[in-house]
Amino acid sequence: MTAHDVVVRLRAAGCVWAEEEAALLAAATSDPAGLEALVDRRVGGEPLETVLGWVEFLGRRLVVAPGVFVPRRRTELLARTALREVADRTGRTGRPVVVEMCAGVGPVAASLDDRVDLHVADLSEVALRCARTNAPTAEAHLGHLFDALPDRLRGRIDVLAANAPYVPTDRIADMPPEARDHEPRAALDGGADGVDLHRRIASAAPQWLAAGGVLLIETSPGQAALTTGAMAAAGLTTTVGTDPDVGGCVAVGRLSPAAGEQA
Template sequence: MRFLSTPAVVTALRSAGCVFAEDEAELILSSARTPDEVTAMLDRRIAGLPLEHVLGWARFRGLRITVDPGVFVPRRRTEFLVEQALAAAPGASLVVDLCCGSGAVGAALAAALDGAALHAADIEPTAVRCARRNVADFGGHVHEGDLFAALPGTLLGRVDLLAANVPYVPTDEVPLLPPEARDHEPWVALDGGADGLDILRRVAAEAPRWLAPGGHLLVETSARQAPLAVETFRHCGLSTRLAVSEEWDAHVVIGTRAETLG
């Protein structure tokens, strides 16, 4: 059994190019149960696996979210989407998390909205299995399928909050992503089509049918894509605004269904 000291772990991580070597070393050492586990986790991290896949979890808005290998890692900037959703509908009783990945967004919303019903969906079976564990404590339901096709028809016209952390990287730019993402996260969770907005368009087009009167759709996008994303929401009949966090470099498009139709 080989023992690695904290300085040795930090040095190994720094040599592998880990910018936050000290923080990562602390997380690895506090998560491993034995010296052998420290060595195994360190080896996986040096090999290029995302830290969250090495640890088996990610911290997201105060929650410890399980992240299995091959599942999209929740980004800290996406906490801004959760904050905007809660500000828009603090009394939401029915929440949907589309393109849910690990289920981090849905779990965070359900944790803050005590008693809200939660449904989540993803097209990736591995993500669905992971999300089910993360939303179980909140009574959440996770469905496998392509966007709205995965959801029960009973939700039509009843959703107060629809959060969709859709893939928005243009296809040609996916190979330019850091190796942690392009090599270890599912392509379908990254690739947003030619301009990165293909999935956003599909979600915006169908969302008004699923939203309750006054219900909100929130989607994360990039600064470059934001103007076209806003226009897409408006074209689909949603009252739309853009929320921006300079601290997190986060851009969230918020669309609201009218209280009455016609």
């Protein structure tokens, strides 16, 4: 199969960046039969990232596998926000405790280093296997939301970051087939208005955050008021950060030191 053949097949399958994808697929294997197998998977609708086995995130390659949620570039804002929060605490409050909830392959955790007590939690064992590779210093916890976390973290988390599903249920059918057909529905479906899990995370967060701890939830500009509303209802002081360059939007909820001491 020539490079031209690959481009033609990808373009016929609707791949907008056929030339770029063809180059990446060709670089992934030196075996002609292997290349044909990769092209077959891509033409069949599988996300390019899981075909390649990696996704670029904040300048590094993260391992991904078929059946996981592929980190989007907009989540770089969530990771950068977590990094800033950790930097504010490092050296001031000891070794910060950081949890990435609904972690998937652990893009936020992978952006941190061993100066933090790092944890990742997710429902998917496949995703957690990737997260263990991407963030080898993190302790991995399998389970749903806070049920996944050991009780020893209660009241000790300095930074809790979550990219919980926030696609409204009736909008999933409108998503690109790469996401709709190849990523877990549990990683996409946020309920009727898309923020069901945001509400659940926000309502329980004060029990798990340390004094002055912060909850970071990726959301969308159109849903930000609902996400911060859930945080405010839980007693958190809220702000919203955006980055139009990557399309990112992060709701920030901060627990007051007094509230943390009482929790």
